[in-house]
Amino acid sequence: xxxxxxxxxxxxxxxxxxxxxxxxxxxxxxxxxxxxxxxxxxxxxxxxxxxxxxxxxxxxxxxxxxxxxxxxxxxxxxxxxxxxxxxxxxxxxxxxxxxxxxxxxxxxxxxxxxxxxxxxxxxxxxxxxxxxxxxxxxxxxxxxxxxxxxxxxxxxxxxxxxxxxxxxxxxxxxxxxxxxxxxxxxxxxxxxxxxxxxxxxxxxxxxxxxxxxxxxxxxxxxxxxxxxxxxxxxxxxxxxxxxxxxxxxxxxxxxxxxxxxxxxxxxxxxxxxxxxxxxxxxxxxxxxxxxxxxxxxxxxxxxxxxxxxxxxxxxxxxxxxxxxxxxxxxxxxxxxxxxxxxxxxxxxxxxxxxxxxxxxxxxxxxxxxxxxxxxxxxxxxxxxxxxxxxxxxxxxxxxxxxxxxxxxxxxxxxxxxxxxx
DNA sequence: TCTGGGGTCCTAGGACCC
DNA sequence: TCTGGGGTCCTAGGACCC
Numbered sequence: 001x002x003x004x005x006x007x008x009x010x011x012x013x014x015x016x017x018x019x020x021x022x023x024x025x026x027x028x029x030x031x032x033x034x035x036x037x038x039x040x041x042x043x044x045x046x047x048x049x050x051x052x053x054x055x056x057x058x059x060x061x062x063x064x065x066x067x068x069x070x071x072x073x074x075x076x077x078x079x080x081x082x083x084x085x086x087x088x089x090x091x092x093x094x095x096x097x098x099x100x101x102x103x104x105x106x107x108x109x110x111x112x113x114x115x116x117x118x119x120x121x122x123x124x125x126x127x128x129x130x131x132x133x134x135x136x137x138x139x140x141x142x143x144x145x146x147x148x149x150x151x152x153x154x155x156x157x158x159x160x161x162x163x164x165x166x167x168x169x170x171x172x173x174x175x176x177x178x179x180x181x182x183x184x185x186x187x188x189x190x191x192x193x194x195x196x197x198x199x200x201x202x203x204x205x206x207x208x209x210x211x212x213x214x215x216x217x218x219x220x221x222x223x224x225x226x227x228x229x230x231x232x233x234x235x236x237x238x239x240x241x242x243x244x245x246x247x248x249x250x251x252x253x254x255x256x257x258x259x260x261x262x263x264x265x266x267x268x269x270x271x272x273x274x275x276x277x278x279x280x281x282x283x284x285x286x287x288x289x290x291x292x293x294x295x296x297x298x299x300x301x302x303x304x305x306x307x308x309x310x311x312x313x314x315x316x317x318x319x320x321x322x323x324x325x326x327x328x329x330x331x332x333x334x335x336x337x338x339x340x341x342x343x344x345x346x347x348x349x350x351x352x353x354x355x356x357x358x359x360x361x362x363x364x365x366x367x368x369x370x371x372x373x374x375x376x377x378x379x380x381x382x383x384x385x386x387x388x389x390x391x392x393x394x395x396x397x398x399x400x401x402x403x404x405x406x407x408x409x410x411x412x413x414x415x416x417x418x419x420x421x
Numbered sequence: 422t423c424t425g426g427g428g429t430c431c432t433a434g435g436a437c438c439c
Numbered sequence: 440t441c442t443g444g445g446g447t448c449c450t451a452g453g454a455c456c457c
Contacts, residue, residue, distance in 0.1 A: 031425035038425065054424040072425090099457045184455050215431055217455075244427060293424055340426090398423090429456075438446075 001107040001138060002233070003119055004145040005088060005126075007081075008133045008153065010101035011039035014080045015070050017131035018406045018414050027068040030055055033250050033398045034071050071402040079407045083130045091122040096234050104142055106233050119161050138163040142231045143224035146181035147171070147199060172200035172225070182221040187214060199225060239348060240277070245270040246340020250398040252291070253336045259288060260323055261390030266341040267322040268389055271315040272376075274343060275369060280311040280351055281343035284318065286326045288339035300336075302329040310351050314365045315372065318343075319388050 007013060011029040016022045026043035030036065037053045047065055049058070055069065062069060081100045088095050094106035107115050119136045126134050137149025144164045151171055152162035164171060178188040180199050190213070196202050203225045211219035220230035245266040253259050263286060274281060287303035304325040312318065322341050351362075375384045404412035 033425080034423085036424050052424080056423045101457080182455070186454065215454080217430065240428080242428075246426070248425070291424085338425095427457085429454100431454080432452090434451095435449085437448080439444105 001115060001140060002142055002145040003105040003107055003115070003136050003138045004098075004102060004142070004149045005105060005119075005122070005134050005136045006102040006149050006153075007084060008135055009039060009041050009045075010081075010132070011070075011072065011077055012041035012044070013132050014073070014077050015068075015403055016041075017080070018403070022068055025068055026065055027070065028055075029070045029072055030401075031072060033248055034400060035248070038072065069401055071399040073402050073405060075405040075408045076403065080130060080132060084126055084132055084134070087126045087129055088122060090125070091118060094233070094235060097237075104145065104233060107138070116161055116163055120159070123160050134160070136161045140164065140227045141224040141229050142233075143181050143221055144168075144227065147175055147179075147225070150175060150179050169200060172203060173198055175199040177202060180221065180225070182217065182224075187218060190214070239279070239346070241346060242342060242344050243270055243273055243279075243281070243346065244340060244342045245273070246287075246338060246342075247395065247397075248338045249336070249394070250396060253339075253394065254334070256327070256330050257390075258392075258394045259330060259336055259339060260326065260388065261392070261394045262339045263288070263322050263326050263341060264319045264386065264388035264390070265395045266339065267319045268315055268385065270341050270343050271313055271318045272373070274313040274346070275373060279346045279348050280313045281318070282308055282311040282345035282347065283343070284308055284321050284325065285342040285344060286322045286340070287342070288326070288330075288336050290334050291337040294335075294337075297335055298333065300331060300334040302326075302331070304329050310357060311345075311347065312351075314369055316386055317365070319386055323388065 012027040015027055015029065022041075024043065025041070026047055026049075027041040028037050028044045028049055029039040031038045034055065036055060037049050037051055039051070040049045044067060047061060047067065049061075055062075061067065077100060084101075085095060085097055085103060088103055088105060092105045092107065092109055094109055096104040096106075098104055107118075110118055115138055119138060123134055123136055126132060135149055135152040137145045137147065137152050138161070139145040139148045148162045148164045148171070151174065152158055152160055155162065175198060177183055177191050177197050177199065178185065180202060183191070183202075191197070191202070196205060202222055205222065207219045207222045210222050223230050247262075247266070249262070253262065283305060284307075285303060285305045287301070289301035290297065290299045306321050306325045308317070308321055318341075372384050376382065404414070406412060406414050
């Protein structure tokens with residue numbers, strides 16, 4: 001048996017923990033550069049805000065309903081997430097962190113106890129200790145736990161915890177096809193066309209025919225809804241295969257100087273992440289393109305791939321490779337809106353030296369990176385950086401409404417939570 | 422004027438091998 | 440006039456997830 005614990009409206013709930021007066025009011029959180037909606041409180045959902053809505057189209061609604069609008073504050077959300085997950089681990093050692101706001105919990109270790117009862121206690125503890133409300137679904141497979149979770153979220157009477165019953169038909173009938181985990185927009189449309197509109201309809205379809213019309217993953221989803229385990233519990237995550245760092249520009253970029261600084265910044269952040277996970281990359285891809293929405297300006301999309309020989313995680317090597325690949329494909333006369341660096345073919349194994357590499361050179365680079373990381377860890381990110389990333393900060397995000405990073409920065413600690421002096 | 426930033430897996434088709 | 444049967448690897452595109 002599995003449980004899926006999922007934080008309710010996570011980012012909006014994080015904003016509320018330190019500002020309780022936001023309770024009951026519509027709250028939305030914006031993407032980087034304050035571009036579009038990425039999270040909504042229940043009240044904001046009822047006003048019709050959807051994930052991905054560009055905020056500038058909703059100025060009137062915001063004003064009329066006094067919607068609380070916040071820039072994203074991932075320092076806060078990441079730390080709150082860590083606290084929630086820590087609390088879960090006190091109730092079961094088998095926790096698979098699935099995303100920033102949800103985790104699967106294997107319940108088999110709790111044999112003899114009432115699963116629902118334990119999960120209710122866990123829910124209470126998380127709410128009391130972190131201030132974050134969660135919903136919990138329990139089922140025989142991950143897909144069924146997800147489904148029960150969905151049910152719990154929409155059915156207040158169950159008090160935040162729901163379990164797929166022995167005879168699941170009635171519950172399955174209440175879940176629309178697009179709300180089944182693993183069935184997205186395209187497949188839902190196709191399924192509705194053949195008369196499949198709920199989870200209940202889907203379990204009645206012959207799995208083999210689903211495999212033929214869709215693919216093996218869709219078939220596994222059907223089997224999971226029928227109670228057969230296909231998606232395994234993964235306590236420790238598999239080693240990642242790719243790593244991407246990219247961002248839209250607050251203001252369009254037209255010069256090679258600015259674009260190269262952005263690419264060097266992404267290369268820096270990607271290298272740091274790589275070292276953080278003790279990996280090296282064999283392939284690098286760099287890309288940049290103009291706005292996807294602007295129909296009047298000339299459009300351009302460029303990308304290039306290079307092999308890193310030998311595989312590396314050294315910042316200056318990766319910056320050099322990224323800029324070397326980007327320079328020949330850069331063109332004058334375009335307003336670039338986004339750039340990024342992707343690292344592929346990642347491995348943790350020992351590095352095979354190339355014929356002309358000196359061991360001394362590699363050792364020196366390694367020592368330099370250890371020093372760089374240590375300085376930046378103790379004195380703040382970016383304290384030491386390569387000149388290629390520039391000093392004017394082309395990467396500056398538009399973030400006009402970010403709340404304080406209450407739990408991770410000393411100078412932003414909450415001073416008063418109750419409105420009293 | 423203003424539209425996010427990450428990931429995974431599967432499949433089909435082409436190039437190549439014997 | 441007639442033209443096999445079996446593999447692997449790579450890439451692009453499309454689906455899904457948060």
